[in-house]
Amino acid sequence: MSECCQGMRLALVINRSAGTFRRLPLDTTVAAIVAALAEAGHVVRVEIVGRRELARTLSVLVDDRDLDAVVVGGGDGTILTAVLAGLGRAKPLGILPLGTLNLFARDLGLPRDPVEAASILAGASARDIDLAEVNGLPFAIWASMGMHPWVVRRRDHMQRDGMRKGRAMALAALRAFRRFPLIDVTLNLPEGSVTVSTPMLFITNNPWREEPLPLSREALDTGKLVIHVAACSGRLSLLWLFFEAVLGHWRASPRLKTFTTEEVRVTSRKRRMMVSLDGEVTVMSAPLIFRARPKALRVLMPPREAVS
Numbered sequence: 001m002s003e004c005c006q007g008m009r010l011a012l013v014i015n016r017s018a019g020t021f022r023r024l025p026l027d028t029t030v031a032a033i034v035a036a037l038a039e040a041g042h043v044v045r046v047e048i049v050g051r052r053e054l055a056r057t058l059s060v061l062v063d064d065r066d067l068d069a070v071v072v073g074g075g076d077g078t079i080l081t082a083v084l085a086g087l088g089r090a091k092p093l094g095i096l097p098l099g100t101l102n103l104f105a106r107d108l109g110l111p112r113d114p115v116e117a118a119s120i121l122a123g124a125s126a127r128d129i130d131l132a133e134v135n136g137l138p139f140a141i142w143a144s145m146g147m148h149p150w151v152v153r154r155r156d157h158m159q160r161d162g163m164r165k166g167r168a169m170a171l172a173a174l175r176a177f178r179r180f181p182l183i184d185v186t187l188n189l190p191e192g193s194v195t196v197s198t199p200m201l202f203i204t205n206n207p208w209r210e211e212p213l214p215l216s217r218e219a220l221d222t223g224k225l226v227i228h229v230a231a232c233s234g235r236l237s238l239l240w241l242f243f244e245a246v247l248g249h250w251r252a253s254p255r256l257k258t259f260t261t262e263e264v265r266v267t268s269r270k271r272r273m274m275v276s277l278d279g280e281v282t283v284m285s286a287p288l289i290f291r292a293r294p295k296a297l298r299v300l301m302p303p304r305e306a307v308s
Helices: 026-039 051-062 076-085 103-107 114-121 147-160 165-179 235-247
Strands: 002-004 009-015 043-049 069-074 093-097 125-134 137-139 142-146 183-189 192-198 200-205 225-230 256-261 263-268 272-277 280-285 288-301
Touching: 009 026, 009 051, 026 043, 026 069, 026 114, 043 051, 051 069, 051 076, 069 076, 069 114, 076 093, 076 103, 076 137, 093 103, 093 114, 125 200, 142 147, 142 183, 147 165, 147 200, 147 272, 147 280, 165 235, 183 256, 192 200, 192 225, 192 256, 225 263, 225 288, 256 263
Parallel strands: 009 043, 009 069, 069 093, 093 288
Antiparallel strands: 002 125, 125 137, 125 288, 142 200, 142 272, 183 192, 183 263, 200 225, 225 256, 263 288, 272 280
16 A cells, blocks of 8 residues: 655654765765755654664654654664664655665665655655564564674674774675585475575565665565575585676576575574574574565655656
């Protein structure tokens, strides 16, 4: 369902720690975003917060009856924080790309430039799209197990020690490639069980497009989860799969197993498993039960003519 949203009362919440502010000035960028929204007739209240205050600020805005919607500026982790706070249910959630990859913003067809994205978002309508969940915890884009959360956790540790994000990610990935950790899991699907030993497993909320990295999703409302398992027993085959992904020819790769479902139960010999949800790493008790939640997230969707 979609509905037109004009002349709204908006809260604009900006994560001051977002990656964009390493290349753009905070104050002038936020002022330009506010001007772009106000030009379309919206009344904008601005909240600029740090990482520690983000969740609390968003939780308060969920119940603010003086607001029609909340626009959140940050990366995919910031957007996940907004979803966990309860935004995108009764109150629509708007997304501004201020992070590094901005996968969710790419899915919506928004440009990387935050001011241009704000101009497009100013004419958006509210639309219901899918969420996914694992053991009741929602995520918007994707979940991963194996090497990816291992890399993300070590990247975050190195960043806290002062290393830049890109260098930290490259170094963490190199260490993971040398280690080549495998996870042994069983996927309990409606059609039967599949046991795999894999370096990486991804579960996406709706299918990815076959395109070069970084990927975007084909649709946001199919009500399906897509499971991608790297069928790689060694470093060379994983390297080939990576090159196929870089070139955008990964879907038919013999090094990739794919399953589509509405629900999957992931079991392991381990009691606790490390999982990355939209790029944020957490440790969860097994088994992990992933479910699609059709039309559970209300977002401000740009007009089609603005993103075509």
